[in-house]
Amino acid sequence: xxxxxxxxxxxxxxxxxxxxxxxxxxxxxxxxxxxxxxxxxxxxxxxxxxxxxxxxxxxxxxxx
Numbered sequence: 001x002x003x004x005x006x007x008x009x010x011x012x013x014x015x016x017x018x019x020x021x022x023x024x025x026x027x028x029x030x031x032x033x034x035x036x037x038x039x040x041x042x043x044x045x046x047x048x049x050x051x052x053x054x055x056x057x058x059x060x061x062x063x064x
């Protein structure tokens with residue numbers, strides 16, 4: 001052994017790390033897309049409920 005690093009072994013480690021990072025990025029992207037599908041409609045429903053309360057308050061103020 002000459003003390004030089006095993007280039008093939010290092011390449012294999014880098015490729016494994018790149019694959020794991022890529023897999024994790026794919027999983028995070030999927031989770032973010034799923035979260036957006038859930039949160040988007042919930043946020044819309046919440047805003048509609050807020051508007052309904054505001055309109056009801058305005059109607060009550062007009063009636064008084």
